[in-house]
Amino acid sequence: MRLVIRSDAQTVADYIAEYIKERINQFKPTAERPFVIGLPTGSSPILVYKRLVELYNDGKLSFKNVVSFNMDEYVGLPRDHPESYHSFMWHHLLKHIDIPPENVNILDGNVDDLQSECERYETKIQLYGGIELFMGGIGPDGHIAFNEPGSSLQSRTRVKTLAYETILANARFFGGDVTKVPKLALTVGVGTVMNAREVVVIITGANKAIALAKCIEEGVNHMWTVSAIQTHPRSLVVCDDDATLELHVKTVRYFKTIEQVQDEMIGRENLGLYGQVAGPLKYKNVPSGN
Numbered sequence: 001m002r003l004v005i006r007s008d009a010q011t012v013a014d015y016i017a018e019y020i021k022e023r024i025n026q027f028k029p030t031a032e033r034p035f036v037i038g039l040p041t042g043s044s045p046i047l048v049y050k051r052l053v054e055l056y057n058d059g060k061l062s063f064k065n066v067v068s069f070n071m072d073e074y075v076g077l078p079r080d081h082p083e084s085y086h087s088f089m090w091h092h093l094l095k096h097i098d099i100p101p102e103n104v105n106i107l108d109g110n111v112d113d114l115q116s117e118c119e120r121y122e123t124k125i126q127l128y129g130g131i132e133l134f135m136g137g138i139g140p141d142g143h144i145a146f147n148e149p150g151s152s153l154q155s156r157t158r159v160k161t162l163a164y165e166t167i168l169a170n171a172r173f174f175g176g177d178v179t180k181v182p183k184l185a186l187t188v189g190v191g192t193v194m195n196a197r198e199v200v201v202i203i204t205g206a207n208k209a210i211a212l213a214k215c216i217e218e219g220v221n222h223m224w225t226v227s228a229i230q231t232h233p234r235s236l237v238v239c240d241d242d243a244t245l246e247l248h249v250k251t252v253r254y255f256k257t258i259e260q261v262q263d264e265m266i267g268r269e270n271l272g273l274y275g276q277v278a279g280p281l282k283y284k285n286v287p288s289g290n
């Protein structure tokens with residue numbers, strides 16, 4: 001796993017947006033071979049989406065041949081409700097870019113048969129050959145998507161009952177009224193996320209500090225479902241200084257020096273994807289720390 005630490009939420013967003021732009025452009029997606037991306041909601045990715053829209057407006061990135069799968073959706077919240085994840089995605093990203101609407105996949109939490117909807121979603125991901133890059137955020141209890149503590153680390157897309165802590169955390173989007181927060185959601189599983197060829201997680205703010213420490217310094221544990229990324233061959237966590245508050249000083253220094261040494265040895269401009277050397281330099285295929 002790589003851990004990249006930046007000073008604040010804006011520089012974290014800039015880093016991730018630039019990273020995604022590079023990944024999509026390097027993939028050279030076509031209609032027959034689209035770039036399949038997994039996307040989250042929540043406040044953490046908002047700045048990333050804003051930066052991606054700017055990159056699109058500057059002509060540096062196109063989503064014409066990108067297919068998206070969102071992580072989750074509330075059950076029973078009308079699609080056009082301002083807090084549905086459908087509304088969130090169109091408001092913050094999708095309506096501002098050139099992604100064809102038919103390439104957008106978001107779970108439907110208003111169907112009669114929720115289980116079939118989850119199975120349909122998993123099948124569609126498979127039909128596209130899996131997800132190339134899954135971006136995720138986490139809740140303060142370390143959940144990824146809506147995979148609440150205790151979720152199976154092999155789980156697939158399914159219906160989940162939300163933890164009280166999550167309902168409380170998300171009440172801010174419903175005027176602070178916990179009774180208005182849906183209690184059920186559809187969510188991709190931890191296994192669905194881990195099957196992506198690459199996973200990138202945004203962790204910002206002091207309220208995520210304990211979760212980050214559990215994810216980085218402790219073992220894989222279903223009570224902190226994001227910790228499953230320790231077993232992923234290509235995982236990247238990008239956090240801000242505030243989120244590092246519960247990490248050991250030596251952990252922070254370790255990951256900072258890894259980046260520093262790579263910069264010194266290779267030069268940031270020559271770093272390819274996954275932190276490996278891109279060009280014909282003296283040092284080839286320098287390991288990334290994954």
Ligand SMILES: N[C@@H]1[C@@H](O)[C@H](O)[C@@H](COP(=O)(O)O)O[C@@H]1O
Nearest residue numbers: 040042043044137138139145146
């Ligand atoms: N299901 C979403 C998660 O996917 C998201 O990561 C989390 C954190 O949101 P925020 O970034 O607002 O802290 O909120 C919800 O629980």
